[in-house]
Amino acid sequence: MRFRTGLDDITQLSDEKSRSITAENPDGAVGAGGKEASNLGPARKGRPCLRNVEPGSTETLAEIDGPGVIKHIWMTVRDETDSGPTVLRDLVLRMYWDDENDPSVEVPLGDFFCNGHAMRCEVNSEPIIVVPEGGFNCYFPMPFRDDAKITIESEHPEEIPALFYQIDYSLVPELDDDTAYFHAQWRREKPTTIKEDYTIVDDISGKGHFVGTYLAWTALEEYWWGEGEVKCYIDGDEEYPTICGTGTEDYVGGAWCFNDPSGSEETFPSPMTYSTPYLGYPLYDDGSDGQGRPPRHGLYRWHIPDPIHFDEDLRVTVQQIGHNSRELFERSDAISSVAYWYQSEPHNSFPELPERNERIPL
Template sequence: MKHLRYLIIGLFLPQIIFAQQKLQLKDLLKNFYDFSALPQYLSNVNIGQESTYDRTGGNNDGFNGTYSFVRRNADSTLVLLDVKGAGVINRIWTPTPTDDSLDFYIDNDAKPSFSIIYRDLFTGKVYPFVAPLCANQLGGFYCYLPIPFARSCKIVLRGKRAEFHQIDYHLYPKGTAVKPFSLPLQEDEKGALETIKTLWAKTTPGVHDFYQTPFTTATKEIALKPSQTALLFEATTGGRIIGFEIESATALDELAKNMDLRVTYDGEQTPAVYCPLADYFGYAFGKASMKGLMVGADGKKHYSWFPMPFDKSAKIELVYRSANGGDPSIGTVNLLCNVYSTNQKRDAAQEGKFYAYWNHENPVPTGKPYTELQANGKGHFVGVALQAQGLVPGITGFFEGDDSTVVDGQMRMHGTGSEDSFNGGWYALLDRWDAAMSLPLSGSLTYSIPLSRTGGYRFYISDKVPFAKSFLQTIEHGPEHNAWPSDYTSVSYYYCDQSNTQIIIPNAENTRIYMPDTLQIFPQLAYTAMDNFMNVEAKWTYPTSAKTMFYTVQENSLIKMSLQDIPEGKYTMFLDYDKGPDAADFSLWQRQTALTDWMNANANKTERVPMQEVCAIQITNLNNSFSFHFKTPEGKNKFTLNRVILVRE
């Protein structure tokens, strides 16, 4: 996880916003429920970030607080942000809030405009810092409530230590009139917050929730077979697609990796979107996962609400590739498609076209970060969905890597860890970044230590990142030097004034889902049930990336471990455990079937057995667990377990 102070020079937001009316909080809140302005360029807007990343290239991104403040005041308070000009704070993120006070100096360096306990920016205890814009999940604490200022903004922590944080902001062109943030909120500002809360609380918001103006619906029912291409929508005059939905009669799952979404505008030779359906809609390794504000799917219903303006024509197609050279068992897929559009064509001087950049690297080159988006032209970045797979068994250490953004040839943003970039924190810790969870603006796509994979997504709706000539966003794989063997796949969503050639196009080989043949299960992080008397303690003991579990058992005690994340198949099981003078006897079972005889773990002194083959095990969807049974001869009642290793046969 990783202090950064950079400015990103943006482009071309209509000058009327800045020159003829005062920008207010209610206008900024509108971005969260009205997407009509999303294609608009930013005009002379600078985007900045204060981030705590390690300047040396190491992994001290906040652990020691070395880079966690702009300066330390004479009274030892810490300045976290100090910017001049008119602007707005868009996002404050941290996994390490404290109970110290934060003072916000808005347009006044002498007296705070308001103060709040750092933690209460996110807890919902202090209005208007309430959900859904301010909350904490997946190990991260985030505040998306816009905090506008007319002349300056400074944030001071009344504490002696800060750790990880990222503070993102816009600075507007000189002369921009801004109404500074003040408390209490006015009624129209409260109303905008309530609108956001109501809309985001809907399980499946539809097009009518985002667009109240008239639009046309084009509906098609399609029976699509392998090697066929279906036309979902076509327009031969200028206009804009304001959203589309694709619904399948049955869950598509891995089949969605064999179907490509292809969108083309204005007769361009390079498609604006050309990627697997699964990846565009935020699947995680063949399973529907993302249900975000802008894009998502439940396996059957898929939706996209990014506005797509075009000049002369537009076409949406679905290409059904033959899986793995043509699997005869795969048949027809029945789909219902709705595309919503208007005849409002693109304002080429003020708006970009929508693009999705798909990339896949297996392996990601050693010594180089993974490329999420590389684009030329004028535009702005609005989101990314990433699937990250480790190619060595064990913990997801590749997710220590930082994201970095290069705008017009200069690095402008640098993150503090992969899950941090998705508003999370602390992967592999219980109730932090340890499972899939979908939130409106960001989330975790999946998390599995046995399969050594995870993923995340984030939409940049109020904090879109502009570029004038070029844009490059990358993410590291591993804590340092991009050395962790990895397989990464991503889709980046952006607007631009020109098409950019995608490095690769989907095919059977580069859309195949990697499946490891060696899987590690750490009992500290596994789904476990226990029966009869047992005491348990978790302690750091060996360099296995997780704590060792120390069990005190009795006769007939039982530990049952779930294998629900493990793919079906036959495996050889190995144990990493300790022998010792007080060790109990144990045997392994799968439900009521014994997998081993009784095993004697007794030894004169404690010694680690790092990988002992113990049995074969067949795992199915209906039989996906195993158990330890215990005997305690002569009162020997200890069992120490480090790992379980499964090797696919």
């Protein structure tokens, strides 16, 4: 059965059964929404969120019996407490399909929604949307055959007062044999190694298609930082890739250094941020708030109309190359990334997620 994913099939009748999980209806049970009582009385917004999420705790947001498809995830949380503005890196989102032991998704909460550096910014794309004041939305379809489990772990030093979420999904009679599973993986290097490409993802084994990249890039050196090419090594590529771009800002649809003044001795206005359905540069922070931070950038590229298909394996990298208006040069920055893809199961285990102190932004 093909499940509905967009406007192209919205007119077709379906055997899907719509369900939704929230803190108030954690099982997505039929007729079980809106029952909790508050000071306003019965069925009046009695449990809209998870309260007082403890440091070191793991909350199970959803456990769903399949077959089914998660269609939409909405979440929000305050991104700062008395312990500091690291909440979006301290919360780790994990997803498991069909009773697997290793997660298919393991990403800090903010980065999953293209809000890296533990900083909020608005994103207006097709699969990821972030709207004021920190409403995180994901529309990547996430099919599962037997069951789905979604958890969130808090490594923040103090309680998270309130965590809001809603997971909208459909139960379906069956899934076609060629339906692939959603995956997302986070990585970081601080700093990167000179003359060695940063690895966005590798050790993907199986058949599938790569659908997106998010980059949270901290520029540790002077001058323009984004000359590096994004490369996709497909099905046995070794030294040279099958797909190689022309530059980092080009990969996300931009040009001419986003008009970044750091790339020239001339004077330009600040770079212009943008957010579009399939590519964007939604965050530019020049570090001029008096705290001595290096400039930070956030970029995304969705391969939705143009997925990168692989039959056996895939590796994706990006170079760190800059220029100073006179010549290109090798550079070293601090980069975090999220890779998004679909593939057949089983998948290879992910590298161990760095501990909290290694995830905190510079």
